[in-house]
Amino acid sequence: MKLNSFAKLSGVALLSALVLAGCGSKSSSTGTKKQTLNWMVPSSISTMDTSKMTDLYSSQVANATNEGLLRMGNSKVTPGVAKSYKISNGGKTWTFNLRHSKWNDGKPVTAEDFVFAWQRTVSPKTASQYAYIFGNVKNATQISAGKMSPSKLGVKADGNYKLVVTLNKPQSFFKYMVAQGYYFPQEKSIVQKYGSNYATNATKNGYNGPFILKGWNGTNDTFKLVKNPKYWDAKKVKLSTVNFQTIKDPSTALNSYQSNKLDFTTLNGTQVKQYKNNKDYHDYLEASSFYLEMNEKKDPMFKNKNIRRALSLAIDKKQFVDKVLADGSIAPKGYVPAKMSSHNGKDFADQAYVKDAVEYNLAQAKKYWAKGLKETGKKSVSLTLLSDDTDGAKKNTEFVQSQLTKLPGLKITNQNVPFKTRLSRSQNGQFDLVITAWIADYPDPSNFLDLFTSTNSQNNGKWKNAQYDALIKKSESTDANNETARWNDMVQAEKILMNDQGIVPLYQQAQSTLMQSKVKGVQFFPTSPQWAWDKASIK
Incomplete structure (x- = not known):
């Protein structure tokens, strides 16, 4: 499921390891008058059509309303x-x-x-x-x-x-x-x-879930969920209203939380240092992958492996997570996130680890870059880096820009646009480089690896490899009933993706949050949709 590139949402290791945020084990039975939850999201929802939605925020609302x-x-x-x-x-x-x-x-x-x-x-x-x-x-x-x-x-x-x-x-x-x-x-x-x-605003839809969406006109940043009296299990839904505010600036969101206008907010790295010991603080490591896609269809130079390897080696992922994000996010071992899937006690990320594909080595990066330029007949290159327009996205794209421009003759122009626009441009191939994020829909490596088969619609960069396609197909056909063989197919597929540097993994995200102690029973999931409010209540 698509994520806002730098939104602070998260997951934990396994789909079976679900936890409750807010620490309450018993819901309050207070009257519905006080059962209003004020929630923050860093990007607006894009659609309520479940056939067309691809982003996390739309799926969160869809999970609540359907x-x-x-x-x-x-x-x-x-x-x-x-x-x-x-x-x-x-x-x-x-x-x-x-x-x-x-x-x-x-x-x-x-x-x-x-x-x-x-x-x-x-x-x-x-x-x-x-x-x-x-x-x-x-x-x-x-x-x-x-x-x-x-x-x-x-x-x-x-x-x-x-x-x-x-x-x-x-x-x-x-x-x-x-x-x-x-x-x-x-x-x-x-x-x-x-x-x-259909489903382009709140009224042009049907709802069969715990809540009904109200006040969303298709583009606005504030909307709400109201309890659905026709829901089959409505008697167990305690909240009468969940008010949503789209707040892209972390400082604005934190100020709203401090003034009790929000019951929940995410934190950036600077804020984590201040609130890490606060009783309202919670953090999680999610089953997600943030990575750089290179548009091989629009820019044929990206078909050159040396160019792709140079870009990866030029980015210091450890510095990225420790100094820029500073929120518990970790440097990647590869594309499939760590602690999501295991077989015979071994983590997939460990078994598919390709050190050269995720390490930082600027000297080596420059050598590959020079070789790649010579092979493609170029002396200098100007590229755009597409990402979201949140405060965090702008800060982080500036870091990636500063890292990549250490390569001689490379100019990077950041292009920060609204989340919905970034999704559209990514899907339509209107980018040179784009920071993309994927969170697991289910706890199996296939949920990530399927995306980079040559015909997958989510493969926006159009990288392709016949051996990779064959291994994924084998894992889903002849080896589908052989757990070990299927696992080995997927491990080898990821190694091909990483050795060929089909993408550049950047980090595995952690979420740092503040949630008012009066809020009980909000469910946090390690994979999409991450949050559910049907069992939540206000103390």
Whole structure:
């Protein structure tokens, strides 16, 4: 799931290791009049269309306002629209038994709402960047390629309240996938009513989750969630309102927190030093990767491996996390984050570690740079570095700029734009260099590695390697049922990506936050969507 490049959100090691922020184990039973939570986000949401959203902030709101078959809970997935499910046919058939739940307009949520939504997402007409995530659902890949009708997707409604899903191969983590926004149902009548304007503001949508979105016009920085009385488990939702403020400047956010206008805020490195011993302080290491993509399609010089290696070696990642971020973030061992996945007691990041791909060596960087310039016939290069326009993003792109311009003849111009604009430009290939971030949707290396197959829509830099593609394909087909073989395929794939310097890993992010002690039961997840407020309350 896409992250704001320098927003201070986070995760912890494993999807199963969920924790409660705020430290409260029992919710207060105070009246709804006081059950208002004031929350800060560093970037505005971009869309509420679950077929089209790719960023973390939209997914957080979608997770609060809608619900899939299963729902993330403490240490495991919990029943959502599906009250139970069973797995058969050697792990390839999943049958979900749906409860009688409702949309916010009172209409029933049926199995057909899931069929419609999933078919819409994989349809080429929708142009969903998350269509690939359905790749293991029968016929999804052929449908996305325009070779088969969406009606042939391996999902069907057996009556109103039973959904049957057919997979190409067993997939143990499929239960985590159906808890994510891209697998949510969609109210067909609402989608058809608004057409291309569907989910572009708060009113042009249907909601079946704990809250309803209010006050979002598609571009504004303030909006709110209000309790959904039609939600099937509404009696357990304590909050009446969650007010959101988009605040890009950390100082402004901290001032709002100190004046009790916010109950939650993120902190930058400077602020961490001041508040690390405060009782409201919490920090986490997330399952995310921040990296630099190089646009090989727009700038053919990036097809030169020496150029790519030079850029990586020129950036001191340790100095970046220790001196610039200073918030607990760590230098990367590679692309897939540390402490997310393990096999036989060994961490994936350790096994796939390629030292040369993440270390700092300016002298060596200059040698590769000179060789790369000679091979590409260039004497000097001017590039733009695309990132977000938050205060933190500007500070951090300045660091990357200062590091890269130590390479002789290289000029870097920073281009800081709103999060939504950065996403659009990245997806459309309108960049030379871009700082991109990805947070795990589920705790498996494939969630990261799939992105850099040559045909993946998230591969904005267009790096490609036939051997890499073959290993990923093998891990998802012939080796899918052999845990060790599949693991080895993915380890080798990452080593290819790193040895070829397809991307430049920058850091694995930690989140530092302040949350008022009166706030209890806010759930923090290690992967997307990270936060949930359906069990929260105000003391």
